[in-house]
Amino acid sequence: MFIDPHAHMISRTTDDYEAMAKAGVVAVIEPAFWIGQARTNVGSYKDYLSHILGFERFRAGQFGVRHYCCVGLNSKEANNEALAEGVMEILPSFATKEGVVAIGEIGYDEQTPLEDKYFRLQLDLARDLELPVMIHTPHRDKKRGASRSMDVILEHKVDPSRVVIDHVNEETIKEVKDRGFWAAFSIYPHSKMTAERMVSLVKNFGPERLIVDSACDWGISDPLSVPKTATLMAEQGLSAEDVRLVTYANALTVYGKSGQMAEADWLSPPPIDQRTLYQGNTILRGGQTPSVAEPEA
Amino acid sequence: MATPHTSTDTDARRTLLRSWLGRRVADDAATWLDQQVEIIKTGDRPLQLGIAIGLAPRKVGKVDLDLTSAEQEAGRVARPDLDTTGWSVDQVARMLFVLASHRGDGDAFAAELGRVFANAEIGEQIALLRGLPLLPAPERLLPYATEGIRSAMQPIFEAVAHRNPYPRENFSDAQWNQMVVKTLFIGSRLAPIQGLDARRNADLAHMLVDYAAERRAAGRPISPELWRCVAPFAREAEVDILAAILRDGTEAERMGAALALSECPHPFAKPALSAAPDLAAAVDSGRIDWNTIA
Numbered sequence: 001m002f003i004d005p006h007a008h009m010i011s012r013t014t015d016d017y018e019a020m021a022k023a024g025v026v027a028v029i030e031p032a033f034w035i036g037q038a039r040t041n042v043g044s045y046k047d048y049l050s051h052i053l054g055f056e057r058f059r060a061g062q063f064g065v066r067h068y069c070c071v072g073l074n075s076k077e078a079n080n081e082a083l084a085e086g087v088m089e090i091l092p093s094f095a096t097k098e099g100v101v102a103i104g105e106i107g108y109d110e111q112t113p114l115e116d117k118y119f120r121l122q123l124d125l126a127r128d129l130e131l132p133v134m135i136h137t138p139h140r141d142k143k144r145g146a147s148r149s150m151d152v153i154l155e156h157k158v159d160p161s162r163v164v165i166d167h168v169n170e171e172t173i174k175e176v177k178d179r180g181f182w183a184a185f186s187i188y189p190h191s192k193m194t195a196e197r198m199v200s201l202v203k204n205f206g207p208e209r210l211i212v213d214s215a216c217d218w219g220i221s222d223p224l225s226v227p228k229t230a231t232l233m234a235e236q237g238l239s240a241e242d243v244r245l246v247t248y249a250n251a252l253t254v255y256g257k258s259g260q261m262a263e264a265d266w267l268s269p270p271p272i273d274q275r276t277l278y279q280g281n282t283i284l285r286g287g288q289t290p291s292v293a294e295p296e297a
Numbered sequence: 298m299a300t301p302h303t304s305t306d307t308d309a310r311r312t313l314l315r316s317w318l319g320r321r322v323a324d325d326a327a328t329w330l331d332q333q334v335e336i337i338k339t340g341d342r343p344l345q346l347g348i349a350i351g352l353a354p355r356k357v358g359k360v361d362l363d364l365t366s367a368e369q370e371a372g373r374v375a376r377p378d379l380d381t382t383g384w385s386v387d388q389v390a391r392m393l394f395v396l397a398s399h400r401g402d403g404d405a406f407a408a409e410l411g412r413v414f415a416n417a418e419i420g421e422q423i424a425l426l427r428g429l430p431l432l433p434a435p436e437r438l439l440p441y442a443t444e445g446i447r448s449a450m451q452p453i454f455e456a457v458a459h460r461n462p463y464p465r466e467n468f469s470d471a472q473w474n475q476m477v478v479k480t481l482f483i484g485s486r487l488a489p490i491q492g493l494d495a496r497r498n499a500d501l502a503h504m505l506v507d508y509a510a511e512r513r514a515a516g517r518p519i520s521p522e523l524w525r526c527v528a529p530f531a532r533e534a535e536v537d538i539l540a541a542i543l544r545d546g547t548e549a550e551r552m553g554a555a556l557a558l559s560e561c562p563h564p565f566a567k568p569a570l571s572a573a574p575d576l577a578a579a580v581d582s583g584r585i586d587w588n589t590i591a
Binding site for chain 1: 351359416450
């Protein structure tokens with residue numbers, strides 16, 4: 001069994017869901033993000049959040065994949081002040097909805113004053129609602145940006161044991177671990193982390209508080225990154241328990257702190273979920289049957 | 298069309314839902330329910346309805362409601378044709394909160410519910426739509442029901458279409474017909490729709506006959522339930538199709554054809570049915586009906 005704790009499924013096809021389920025991915029977490037095209041008003045942002053909490057969750061369930069969300073204002077769009085103000089008004093009502101496991105992904109992009117303002121406001125919201133946080137670390141000026149993110153999180157008295165720093169690499173892992181945060185790695189072709197480097201990191205730093213995700217989205221990315229990395233780890237001598245921690249259990253531990261995600265959700269879902277969110281065949285029209293493979297690990 | 302239930306006693310219905318929950322949730326959850334109801338009733342905090350609806354599953358859990366037969370009977374007394382099959386306690390809590398938000402003004406009530414619908418996630422939408430028949434001002438809630446029917450999410454569609462008296466009482470023929478045809482189109486069941494026979498109409502039969510022809514041309518199977526809405530309006534051509542199904546169809550298809558022919562007033566229908574005396578007898582004795590097929 002695998003969890004992909006960072007997957008933008010709104011940008012993915014039914015083939016991806018089928019392949020993920022077949023490869024043993026039992027749950028995905030969809031953080032709210034920049035969809036590639038800037039939203040110009042709060043209405044489209046609101047509908048986006050409803051979409052990932054509604055249709056996307058339903059779609060995943062058709063393939064036997066449980067779907068959870070993080071809600072938040074991403075750093076790029078925090079630079080549109082009118083939009084940002086509107087999003088901050090609606091965010092609390094979305095953050096308490098079923099299946100929301102964290103505030104995220106939030107953090108810095110260019111590290112502008114507006115990004116900083118809305119990052120801090122959302123940290124306060126997460127602390128007040130006792131929700132975990134998923135942090136996007138910037139692609140440019142990453143090391144300083146990551147460091148600054150952690151400073152601000154601690155300044156706002158958010159417990160690092162409830163915070164996942166994502167898109168971590170060799171340059172940032174040590175500080176993230178030393179300061180008590182969870183470190184997530186996006187195995188993403190051409191940028192971010194590769195599976196080979198990930199194996200070395202687990203060997204060098206141990207599996208504790210390390211998390212593998214795909215961050216699959218609208219770019220060239222691989223929704224099977226988590227199971228593929230797990231396979232490579234096993235081939236290169238990591239123990240089954242280490243692989244389980246970084247590709248399944250660690251993500252469950254930290255995002256489970258929301259009270260909205262538990263192993264029972266996919267191993268023994270409540271009957272009401274079985275009837276509504278987690279089966280059916282609307283997507284699988286034309287005589288296909290759901291392809292839900294037995295978990296591999 | 299059945300008479301819409303325009304006069305509703307929201308207090309009595311709230312008391313009923315609360316009593317069902319009281320027997321099924323922990324004391325602290327029951328206390329929370331009562332607190333939320335009191336806040337929502339005052340209307341002082343406009344966001345509280347949405348917040349309470351959002352928090353319901355984590356406060357009261359998600360176990361099946363599973364009413365006793367006495368409780369079901371009480372439900373039908375409070376609201377004729379109420380069918381709670383498949384409901385869960387969190388859904389009932391959500392319905393309770395919506396009832397509490399009615400302060401006598403139907404327009405304001407519908408508008409507030411509309412704001413909740415606009416932000417509702419999938420589980421919330423299902424609960425709100427299943428609860429429609431309990432709510433006052435039903436004529437003002439029509440846009441939410443028809444939007445549910447437009448959904449691409451089958452459980453949301455079925456929250457309106459199945460085991461729910463709201464469509465039968467409030468949908469126009471055009472809305473009703475869309476719902477019935479879509480039920481078949483998405484591979485869902487007709488049998489759980491309330492009022493299916495009472496609301497059969499010639500236009501629906503026409504749409505279904507066309508749809509059946511399209512399915513046949515594509516070599517796809519036709520749900521045996523389809524003919525239930527065609528039967529009273531079947532012409533010679535449809536009687537011939539049913540006779541052919543009776544001869545060559547699968548077991549379920551043959552049963553559907555037999556039931557349809559038994560309900561068809563066309564003079565050729567009864568002779569066609571007599572070609573399958575075993576099925577004719579089964580229909581006649583009530584051993585098969587529309588609930589046993591498909």
